[in-house]
Amino acid sequence: MSDDELARKQRRRRNIAIGLGVAGFVLIVYLVTILRMQANLAAGP
Amino acid sequence: MRHKPGMRQPVAISSMSAPDVAGPQDYFDLLKPRVMSLVVFTAAVGMVAAVADGARVPFGLALASLFAIAVGAGASGALNMWWDADIDSVMARTVGRPVPRGVVPRAEAAAFGGFLSALSVALLALSSNYVAAALLAFTIFFYLVIYSMWLKRSTPQNIVIGGAAGALPPVVAWAAVTGTAPVEAWILFAIIFLWTPPHFWALALYRDGDYARAGVPMMPNVAGRAATKRQIFAYSVVLAVAGLAPYFVGMAGPFYLAVAAALGGVFVYLAFKTLRSGDEDKASAKQLFAFSIIHLFAIFAAVLIEDLVALHV
Known part of the structure; x- marks a missing residue:
């Protein structure tokens, strides 16, 4: 495999990791929001 | 001013055969x-x-x-x-x-x-x-x-x-x-805080060349090896005593007390061994450094085990 191909492959892996990281963060924020709403509802008015 | 007189300038090191594109692991x-x-x-x-x-x-x-x-x-x-x-x-x-x-x-x-x-x-x-x-x-x-x-x-x-x-x-x-x-949280803070100097100075004793080359004023390079070993010993004694504090403020029980006392005792012994080791101190410093990692892990594990047991009883 040439250096160019290796570089492209490495860049692609990095981009996938960034995508997964961003998606993971969005999911965590969503779940945390739901959990906080549940906790606040359980605590009552 | 980032570079002091006598301090080496940065050395760019690139020994890669692979393309210089960072992957996720980097x-x-x-x-x-x-x-x-x-x-x-x-x-x-x-x-x-x-x-x-x-x-x-x-x-x-x-x-x-x-x-x-x-x-x-x-x-x-x-x-x-x-x-x-x-x-x-x-x-x-x-x-x-x-x-x-x-x-x-x-x-x-x-x-x-x-x-x-x-x-x-x-x-x-x-x-x-x-x-x-x-x-x-x-x-x-x-x-x-x-x-x-x-x-x-x-x-x-x-x-x-x-x-x-x-x-x-x-x-x-x-x-x-x-x-x-609360104070209990700050006791955990104090244990890590007091553990840090003997841990890093033990590392600096057997990696002294590294720090000297980089111009980082670690204790052995500035105050000398003997003074560093004295300070390591002093911190170890204080750490061993501070390690007992969770028991005396009621946040840990007898199991923790026994573990902390034993770990503190070994820490002080190894610090004393390093103190008495004269010029051939790299082996004992390395041993102290390795044990310090076990010490911190074990002392926190003892707190964790006691608390988890208490929560499930």
């Missing part, structure tokens, strides 16, 4: 995963101790808070690698890091660390409270600005004061669960 390495794992562990212990003390928190939110603390610790590591790239490039222990290897540009390390810092503080504010988020932001600030930028290159007390950054995670975690930082 960015993960920027987070100092081994340090991060210790931070996660001590923070988890702080969190469980707070729950054992009567605090209540949904499990999912506790996990998210722990994740935020881990990311904050990793962000500090990346920012430290950005700032200390010149030092890292001349030390055998750190020359393989992504920035000195030339795989990740310094600016990218800074951006990555800065971005993750903001993200971790925001996530902690969302998952727990503003007290914990402010403490995490302060920890990152302290590690980057007070330790890395200021103390590390200017005083042999660098790791004494800078150690506060590494000692704060259990306090942050306790605050994440309760919104406060």
Whole structure:
């Protein structure tokens, strides 16, 4: 495999990791929001 | 002024045969995963101790808070690698890091660390409270600005004061669960704070060439080996006593007391052995350094085990 191909492959892996990281963060924020709403509802008015 | 007279200029090291494009692993390495794992562990212990003390928190939110603390610790590591790239490039222990290897540009390390810092503080504010988020932001600030930028290159007390950054995670975690930082959290802080100098000075005793080459004023290079060993011994005695404190304030039981006393005793013995080792002290310093890691892990594990048992009885 040439250096160019290796570089492209490495860049692609990095981009996938960034995508997964961003998606993971969005999911965590969503779940945390739901959990906080549940906790606040359980605590009552 | 980053380079003192006599200090070597940065050496760009690039021994790669592969293309110089960073992969996910290189960015993960920027987070100092081994340090991060210790931070996660001590923070988890702080969190469980707070729950054992009567605090209540949904499990999912506790996990998210722990994740935020881990990311904050990793962000500090990346920012430290950005700032200390010149030092890292001349030390055998750190020359393989992504920035000195030339795989990740310094600016990218800074951006990555800065971005993750903001993200971790925001996530902690969302998952727990503003007290914990402010403490995490302060920890990152302290590690980057007070330790890395200021103390590390200017005083042999660098790791004494800078150690506060590494000692704060259990306090942050306790605050994440309760919104406060009571004396019990600060006792956990004190154990890590007092553990840091003998741990790093033992490392500096057998890696003295590394620090001298980099121009970092570690205690052995500035005050000499004999003075360093005396200070290691003094800190070890204080650490051994401080290790007993959780029992005496009622946050730990007899099991913890026995474990802490035994670990403290061995620590003091190894520090004494190093103190008496004369010029041939590298082997005993290395032994002390290795044991110090076990010591911190075991003492926090003892707190964790007792609290988990108490929560399930």
